[in-house]
Structure formats: structure tokens, C-alpha cells
Amino acid sequence: MYVEGPAQSWARTIEQKKQVPTEVWQDLNDRGFLRLTAPAGYGGFGLTFTDYLKLLERFAHMHGSMRVIVHVMNSLWRALDSKADDAQRQKFVLPFIQGQHRVTFTLTEPNSGSGADMKTTARRDGDDYVLNGEKWMIIFSDVADYFLLFCRLEGTSGTEGTMALLVPRNAPGLDIEMMPAAMGITGTGHGHLRLRDCRVPVSHRLGSEGDGLEVAFRGFLDPSRTAIGMTCVGAAGRSLQLATQHAIGRTTFGKPLVKRQTIQMWLAEMATDIEAARRLCLHAAECFDNGESITTEAAMAKLFGTEMLQRVTDKALQIHGGIGYFTSSEIERIYRDARMQRFEEGTSEIQKMVIARDVVSTAMQEKAAQTEAAQTEGSER
The missing domain is CATH 1.20.140.10 (Butyryl-CoA Dehydrogenase, subunit A, domain 3)
Structure with missing residues (x-):
């Protein structure tokens, strides 16, 4: 069985090298473990949440970094899909489910909690949003192609004006600094993101302004x-x-x-x-x-x-x-x-x-x- 066999071998490799090899991601994806919950029409296996959790209990016997990959990839597609239009579904959601690109959840900030008090702001400038602020302790910052980043329109507060934006890794004005290694989950990278007049297309917004949270x-x-x-x-x-x-x-x-x-x-x-x-x-x-x-x-x-x-x-x-x-x-x-x-x-x-x-x-x-x-x-x- 995978958990008692190949996964144990990968665990030793991760602990020895202090990093998660790209081959681990590929192996998990090739075996279909990263799309267990996605609908069959999207290329997933369409497991009910209950059935998935029963499998996840077994996956949690693996190395912590492998557990995190399986968990996040099987969870994040829902957030992406919940407000996506047809064009966004084709550009972001389906490729994510099929393992063609990686997206990571980007909410936590160094100077606020994780919710309605976030301070990262955006202002509309033509067909772009211009973002300013910071995010940190963002998992998979070393390998993510897109950051599902949560911010607010300038001048708003509370839940008002919050937005969910897919920020490309190479977006102008985005600086990614990797943080020191964590105590556990060896090999999983966390990043400190700084956005200085970072430009992101309006077409990368999921849902409407105000739907972020x-x-x-x-x-x-x-x-x-x-x-x-x-x-x-x-x-x-x-x-x-x-x-x-x-x-x-x-x-x-x-x-x-x-x-x-x-x-x-x-x-x-x-x-x-x-x-x-x-x-x-x-x-x-x-x-x-x-x-x-x-x-x-x-x-x-x-x-x-x-x-x-x-x-x-x-x-x-x-x-x-x-x-x-x-x-x-x-x-x-x-x-x-x-x-x-x-x-x-x-x-x-x-x-x-x-x-x-x-x-x-x-x-x-x-x-x-x-x-x-x-x-x-x-x-x-």
C-alpha cells in the first residue's frame, strides 16, 4: 500500500534533504491523490467529503509535508470554483485540479488577524488592481504559480470591499522572501510576500468586490x-x-x-x-x-x-x-x-x-x- 511503501521512502528523503522534491508532487498527482474530491466532470474522482475524510485519515500517516499537499490540493479547488466564471474555470480551476499549476491560500498578514481586519489594499486602475500590503507564513510560496490572495478596496473596513484575487507569481510589484525553516513539516516552504504597487488584472478577481471573505x-x-x-x-x-x-x-x-x-x-x-x-x-x-x-x-x-x-x-x-x-x-x-x-x-x-x-x-x-x-x-x- 502507498502509505506504508513509497510514502515511507519519500519521508526519509524529505527529512534527509530538508526539502520536498518535485518528484513527490508529481507522484501524488500521477496517482490521482490531489483530485480526489474534485467533480468527475472536472477530471477528479468526485468523492463525497465523508468518503474523502476516511481516506485522508490514512494519508495522515504519511510525512507531514505530504499530508499538507494532499489536504490543501483537495480543499482549495472549492474556493477557486465557488465564484469563478466560465473563463476563469478554464484558465485557473481545471488546470489546478489536473496538476498543471499550483495555487496557494494567501490570507495571513504580519500586522493583523486572518479575516476582516486585513490591511492589504487594492485600488482600481483601468483593467488592473494595484495592490499594496504584506502577507506572511504563506505555505508553498516556493512552488506556487498563483497566490489566491485576499485584500480589500482602499477606504473600506470590516467585511465590506474584501476581494479574492489570483496573483501570478511573476506579477510586477510582488516580492517573495522565503522564511526560515519551520520547527516541523520539514521541507515545506513558507513565504513573506510584499506587494508594492503590484498590478493584477481585474479578470483575476473571483466573484464581485465584497465577496472576498x-x-x-x-x-x-x-x-x-x-x-x-x-x-x-x-x-x-x-x-x-x-x-x-x-x-x-x-x-x-x-x-x-x-x-x-x-x-x-x-x-x-x-x-x-x-x-x-x-x-x-x-x-x-x-x-x-x-x-x-x-x-x-x-x-x-x-x-x-x-x-x-x-x-x-x-x-x-x-x-x-x-x-x-x-x-x-x-x-x-x-x-x-x-x-x-x-x-x-x-x-x-x-x-x-x-x-x-x-x-x-x-x-x-x-x-x-x-x-x-x-x-x-x-x-x-
């Missing part, structure tokens, strides 16, 4: 956050597998680790945590497949999944003991890669804000309904 959140972040939750399930499952195998094989003081009650309690906690996270992700996926909004469900899946992965990998490393801390150990890499998940597509604190907003909104609606019912009852007396 809808493209970002509805088109990409909700399903992507759910998918991240499931990659945490997969990585945690591999951690549990490695920890259990080590506990069976390791003997101390004349007794296998697996016979010790403390180790058994940890394994039980890890397994329960993983199953709970899996169910949250699959519930969100089923809602998504039914056409329902999953903003809250996605935030729950990501929040619990990422926090769960930290707990599981920490216990797994503790079970391995000192030998697990060395780079020759697979659990060392998984532990290192796991920390990124709590930043990716919004921190845990952001997810809690999303969830709390829904809880409060629901409570206020219920209270309003109760008040209205009481007033109606009183008027009928």
Missing part, C-alpha cells in the same frame, strides 16, 4: 478545518500504533511496558480521544455533504482534533521514553509536526470564538422566541 471562509476554511481535524485523527492513530508496538516490545525490570497499568490507562485514553475526534469530523462531513453550513461544526472538529493530537503524541512520546526523542524515531517527527496543526487555518482560540458566537446567538434566539411567546400568551388573555 465568502470565498475564503465558505469556499475553503470550513471544509479545510474539518479536514485538518481528520488529519489529526490520522496522525494520532499512527502515534497510538507506534506507542502500542513499542510498549509490547520494550521490557523493563523483567516486564513488558504494555503489562503496566499506567501504560494501559494511557493507551485507553489515547484511543478514546482519537475516536471522539473522528466522530466530530465525520459528523461535520455528513452535514457538509447534505448542503448544510458547517462553520461551527468545522471549528469544533478542528479545535478538538488539534488539541487531541497534542495529548496523544505527548503520551506516545512518553511511552517511547528517551529513544523516542531522537530523530531516528518516527514518533519524534510526528510530535514535531503535530504542533503546526493548532496554528493552521486559525488557532484554537479562533475556533473557540467561532463556537462561542454560535452558542450565544442560539441562546439569544431562544430567549427572543420565549419572550415573543410570553407576550402572545399575555395578549390572548
